[in-house]
Amino acid sequence: MKNSSKPINFIENKIKSDLENGVVKRVITRFPPEPNGFLHIGHAKSICLNFGLADKYGGDCNLRFDDTNPEAEDQRFVDAIIKDVEWLGFKQNIRPKYASDYFDQLYEWAIFLISEGKAYVCELNAEQIREYRGTLKLPGRNSPYRERLVKENLSLFEKMKNGEISEGAMTLRAKIDMTSGNINLRDPVMYRIKKSSHQRTGDKWCIYPSYDFAHGQEDAIEKITHSICTLEFASNRPLYDWFISNLPVHAEPKQYEFGRLNLNYTITSKRKLKQLVDENYVHGWDDPRMPTISGMRRRGISPAAIRNFCDSLAVAKTDGIVDMAQFEYFVRDDLNNNSPRAMCVFDPLRLTVVNYDDAKLDQIKIQNHPNKPDLGYRETKFGKTLFIEKSDFSDDETLSRKKFKRLVINDYVRLRGSFILRAEKIIKDEKGSITEVLVSIIPNTIGADAPEGIKPRGVIHWVDQDSSIDCTVNLYDRLFNVPSPDSDQDNFLQHFNTESLIVLEGCKAESSLQKSVPG
Template sequence: MSDSPKLDFIREIIAGDLASGKHETTITRFPPEPNGYLHIGHAKSICLNFGIAQEHPGARCHLRFDDTNPEKEETEYVESIKTDVKWLGFEWGDNLYYASNYFDFYYESAIHLIKNGKAYVDHQTSEEMRANRGNLTVPGTPSPYRDRSVEENLDLFARMKAGEFQEGECILRAKIDMASPNLNLRDPALYRILHAEHHNTGDAWHIYPMYDFAHPLEDALEHITHSLCTLEFENHRPLYDWFIDNCPVPSKPRQIEFARLNLTYTVMSKRKLLQLVKENHVSGWDDPRMPTISGIRRRGYTPEAVRNFCKRVGITKYNGTTDVALLEYEVRDHLNKVAPRRMAVLEPLKLVLTNWPDGHEEDVEVVNNPENPEEGTRRIALTREVWIEREDFMEDPPKKFFRLGPERHVRLRGGYIVKCTGYEKADDGTITEVRAEFLPGTMGADTPEGVVCKAAIHWVSATHGVDAEVRLYDRLFTVEDPDGEEGGFLSVINPDALKTVAAKVEPAAADVEAGFRCQFERTGYFIADAKDHVPGTKVVYNRTVPLRDSWAKKK
C-alpha cells in the first residue's frame, strides 16, 4: 500500500495526462482581473495554480492580468496583486502576461469568425437583446441583423474599431445557437464599444473583447494545459471550447472547475468589498477587518498559515462554506510556534510593591517562546510600581479566581510571588491602585509552604513601560452568512469589530520594526502596524487573533 497522500481530483487529472504523454509538462495560470484587491478566496486559487507548478519538474504557472475592461481596472490593483502573490510565497519569473497585450490577436480571431459566418454585428439595444435571449424554457429569438453578409459585418466591425459608433450602438456577437439549452451559447457578445482609457494600451482601442471571448484565447496563446476555474464557470465551458475550436489558436487547453472558497462571517464579492471601502465602513482595502489578502497581511496573518489553511480545505467539486474559525486556528497554530512572547497590559491598573526599596530595580528572566527554546530568554526590569491588567484584580473574588485579591497571592511572570495588602478606590467605586508585598526568595523558586499561589500574571514596569495604541480587531460581521441577511450585508456589520485601547508595553515590544509579530502573553497574537507604527516613537499594534476562539460560545 502506498504511503503517498491522496491527490485531489485536479491533481489526479494532471497526473494522468502526464503519465499518458498527453502533456510533456504542466502549465497553469492565475488570471485575476485588476478591478479590485485580491481576497482570501483568491488565495485558494493562487495556492492551487502555483502549487501544482511547484510540484512538477519543468512546470510553470503564469500570472496573467485579464485586463479587458478599462472602466474598472487600475494600475493600483495590478501592483497590489503582484504584492499579494509574492507574499503568499510564489514567483512567476518571466511568466507575467497581460490580456491587453493580445488585443490584436482577439481582433484577428473575431475577423476569422466573421469570415467564416460565425459572428455578426448587432444593432439591437441591450434591452432588446435581453428580451430576445429567452430563458431556460423558452428559446431565444434570432436578431434581425443575424444574417448580415460577411462583407457588411467586416465593414461594420472595422468602423466599430475606428470609433465611428457610440457606446451601446452596436456589438459583435458570435453566431452559435439561439435555441441552445445553455444560455451562454445563445449568440454571446464578443466585442463591445468603450471609449475609455486603458491602463496599458491608452486610447488605442475603441472596442474591447468580452471576458468569455478573450479568456480561452489567452489560455491557448500561452499554451496553458489546464485552465482551472471555479464552479460558476462550469456552464461557460461549452462556450470556452467553442471559441477554442473555431478560432485560429495554437493549442487546446482544458478547462476544469473546482469549488470556490466561501467563509462564514465573510463576504467575498468584489462589488461588496468595494462598497465597504467606498462608503467608509472600513478604512481601505487593507483594513485588517477586510478579508483581502492585504487586509489579513496587515492584521498579522502569516503566509504559511494561509497556505496551510488552503491545503486543509482542499479541492472539491462541491460548493460549501468553511468556518472562518478553521482559518483562525491555522493562524494561531503557526504563530504559536514562531511568535516571540512579550508582555503588554491592555487595561492598566497600578500595582505598588510597598516593601520594595525606592529606586531599586531587579532584572527578571522570561522565556521568549516556550514552543521554541532556541529563541532563549530576555531580561526585564522589575520596579516598585508595575502595571497589571485590571481584570487580574478583584475586590471580592469568587472561590475559583486564582489571581489577585485581598490577602491573596499571585506570581508576577518571571518574578516574585506577591501578596495583596490593600487597594484604593475612587468615589465611583473604581479601583485606582493595588498595594502588595513581594515575598523575598520566591523569584524563580517554588511556592513556599503555607502560601497558596496558583497563577502567574503578566505585568509591565511603570518606570520603563511604553505607551501603545492597541487595536483589537474582530470579525467584521455578526452572523455566519452576511449575504443571506434580509436587510443586506451592511445591516449586520459588527459594531465591535474594532476597539482601540491605550495600553502599556514592555520596551522589547516598543523598539521593533513595523510588521513585528508577537504574542502578548495571556492576551492574543499581535503585529506592529505596517502603516502607523514608528519604533519607539508611536507604538501601534493590531490584534491578529485572540488566544482562543471567543465566537464558539456565541453560537
C-alpha cells in the same frame, strides 16, 4: 514531482494521468484575476491550488491580469495583487502576464471568425440583447443583424476599431445557436466599444474583448495545460471549448472547475466589499476586519496560516461553506507556534512593590516564546511600580482558586517571566474604587519554583510603569453577526457587526513593542 502523503483530488488525478500518459509534457496553470479590486480569502484558495500544483509537478503557474475592462481597472490593483501573491509565498514562481499583451492577436482571431461566417456585428443595445436571448425556459430569437454579409461585418468591425461608432451602438457577437439550452451559447458578445483609456495600452484601442472570448484564447497562447477555475464558470466551458475548436490556435487547453471557498460571517463579493469601503463601514480595503489578503496581512495573520488553511480544504465539484472557526484555528495554531510574545495591559491597575530593593535587579530577560528558545529573548525593565489588568485583581478573599486564578488580596500570583508576589494592601479613592495595590515580591523566584508553603494562584501579565509605552488597542471581531449575511441580498449591511471594532485607549505596552510595524 515533489512527494506528498496527502490524498490527491480530482484535478490532481487528471494532471497525474496526463503526465503519465504523455498528454502533456509540462504542467502549466494560471491565476487570472481582474485588476479591479483587492484579492480576498477566496482567491487565496485558487492561488494556492494553481501555484501549488505547478510547483508539486515541476511546472509553471502564470499570474495573468484579465485587464479587458479599462473602466474598472487600475494599476494600484495590479501592484496590490502582485504584492499579495508574492506575500503568500509564491514569489519564485510568479510570471506576470496581461490579457492586453494579446489584444492584437485576439483582434486577428475575431477577424478570422467574421471571415468564416461565425461572428457578426450586431446593433441591438444591451437591453435588446437580453430580451432576444430568451430565458432558461424560452429559446432565444435571432438578431435582425445575424445574417449580415461577411464583407459588411468586416467593414463595420473596422469602424468599431477605428472609433467611428459610438459606445453602445454596436457589438461583435459569435454566431452559435440562439436556441441552445445553454444561454452562454446564444450568440455571446465578443467585443464591445469602450472609449476609455487603458492603463497599459493607453488610447490604442476603443474596442475590448469580452472575458468569454479572451480567456480561452489567452490560455491557448500561453499553452496552459490545465485551466482551473471556480464552479460558477462550469456553464461557460462549452463556450470556452467552442472558441478553441473554431480558431486556428496552436494549443487546446482544457477547463476544470472546483467549488469556490465561502466563509461564514463574511462576504467575498467585490461589489459588496467595495460598498463597505465606500460607505465607511470599514477603514479601507486593508482594514483588518476585511477578508482581503491585505486586510489579513494588516491584522497579523501569516501567509503560512492562510496556506495551511487552504491546503486543508477539499477540492471538490460542489460549492460549500466553511466555518470561520476552522480558519481561525489555523491562524491561532500558527501564531501560537511561531509568534514572539510581548505584554500589553488594556485596563491598567497600579502595583507598588514595597520591598523593591529585594529584587536586586532592574532588568529582566524574558524568553520571546515559552517553548522556542531559538526565537530569542528580550530585556524589559522591572521597576518599583508596575501595571496589571484591573480584571486580574480582586479584593474578595473568598474567591476559590479554581474559579479565579489571578491576584487576590493576601494571596500569591506569579508575574509572567518574573517574580512571585503577594498582594498586601489596597488603596482606594474617595469613590471607593481601587487605584493601587501594594505588593511584596518573593526574592529569587524568577524562573524558579515557589518556596515551600507558597502556592501562586496562577500567572498574569504585567508591564513596568516607567518604561511602558502608551498605546491604543484595536479589538477585532467578525464583520457580520449572522453566519450568512449574503442570504439577504439587498440588505446585507443590516447584519454588519457594529462591535466588530472596539478601540481601547490608555493601554500600556512593554517597550519592546515600540518599533513594531503593521503587517
